[in-house]
Amino acid sequence: MQDMITVVVDAMGGDNAPGEIIKGAVLTVQERKDIKVVLTGDEDTLRKGLSEYDYDKERLQIVHAPEIITNCEAPVMAIRRKKNSSIVVALNMVKNKEADAFVSAGSTGAVLAGGQLIVGRIGGVERPPLAPLIPTMNGVSLLIDCGANVDARSSHLVQFAKMGSIYMENVLGIKNPRVAIVNIGAEEEKGNLLVKETFPLLKNCTDINFIGSIEAREIPNGAADVIVCEAFVGNVILKLYEGLGTALIKKVKTGLMSTTRSKLGALLVKPALKETFKTFDATKYGGAPLLGLNGLVVKTHGNAKSNEVHNSILQCVTFTEQNINEKIRNNLNKNENE
């Protein structure tokens, strides 16, 4: 029999909390017998929310956490002061091995800061990267790092490449994932100082499948599985992806509604377009893991609905079962001893 995996979920984080978070948690324990979910948040509110559902009470529990960290608060300060917040209480459970993983749709800054301050880094990890999956024409790619720690060094980027490679191979099941570094041209001599310094280091890594530079134009085509960059650039890519995607879909909708003729056509094309846009959506894979910590911390979208919360919890199970942290620890320490 498989071991039970415990995932603690921030029930108060995100635009749709606690309703959609609760729903996602219920969905998970109804569907999977090998998962225990703990919700952190205001006990009364959560009890009321849960009362609508029928579920195994042994495997879906509440831990009272009356405080909430908002998006407007300075992350480090909030983590230090709000000891009874849904985020801090949950992170302490991961730290104390009462939970294997933590999922939050709340403040990205607080989740990142808390992950590092409370759960802590795996020995050898210089900087834990936030690594969301982004949709491409033929699947998804891992964009690593999109976190809050900017001005990275080349040694950080090399670790990102290794951790990202392990994640894509073991959690997504992509054999020998192609690793590329974001650059402004395909040639090795192109790039800023950081990229020029990192490129030869990546080329020398024997444990990753480094394919060279990737121009931003090629990212949506799925030209690499692991896309390495420092957090400022990663953040720009991630947010432009979201913004431009939303803008273009809005444009298409406006176009469809612009004439009588197109309105008629819209009725016919809508189901097909809906299916198409679904293939260009990464939420079915869950949230973005903060890699390299002594436990798993997953940041899911602020606007996540029950299904994305559910998928983020499932992602934690694969991560834990595949011993990703053990693999990261072994890989980084092996390289240090080389």
Next chain:
Amino acid sequence: MQDMITVVVDAMGGDNAPGEIIKGAVLTVQERKDIKVVLTGDEDTLRKGLSEYDYDKERLQIVHAPEIITNCEAPVMAIRRKKNSSIVVALNMVKNKEADAFVSAGSTGAVLAGGQLIVGRIGGVERPPLAPLIPTMNGVSLLIDCGANVDARSSHLVQFAKMGSIYMENVLGIKNPRVAIVNIGAEEEKGNLLVKETFPLLKNCTDINFIGSIEAREIPNGAADVIVCEAFVGNVILKLYEGLGTALIKKVKTGLMSTTRSKLGALLVKPALKETFKTFDATKYGGAPLLGLNGLVVKTHGNAKSNEVHNSILQCVTFTEQNINEKIRNNLNKNENE
């Protein structure tokens, strides 16, 4: 009567050279009596190409330039060695005041390097930025810098903001253009070292309308008119814009063709969608100017067709008539003396 403006065009640069370049030049002199166009390239080839058209031969001339600089060549080396290339011959005409402006769809690297090496910078300009217009939900924004000089300093970014502001106000006619710096959050304390250093400097500029940070998500919404960033980030934004736009439109087309029902609907929605996508296309504004040079150099898309070449030439006229370089010179020197 208006003075005649002379624009020299690289007839051998780009995917559609010389055919579409010639066509764009002919279109221009047919439409406007105040513009003279000079084409640089192989004389025989151009003469043959031009023989198909009827145009005022006084205002559309050829200057023989038998060499071609390709995209594969190292830019600085190519500019130094290929003195008889269509790019170098044209840039020398701008340098010698035989032409007011230069348009090329050829090697971006060579155009940028040649612009700096041959035409030279306006006194006071530290670094000439390449500033393309990108489409937004309600018009266009100027993305400055997308050039080849990475690892910029804060003083460069301040100059980009000023030059971009002058360009948008005088060439695009946007009064008091909103200037923002690309950042990973809206707050002043966010960002990497460069952004943190630049932010207060921009805030202190009295001659621009600085509105603060812009997250990449907001760029497609047209949240600022002048978007300031260093070239590596600008390049990523520009290329992701192109790549993601193409990918999503391809997705929509696949969706429309996926079922019998949607195929029928596609016939009805196509004209409207085509109109919609046209509004999300910046080529009607011309190419990207390399600002801050002693003359105007415009880089248009490698795949530019006659219409974009035509628009790029027209853009040079507005630029020259509005004395943009004079305004840049005055602004930067005024600030130096403050």
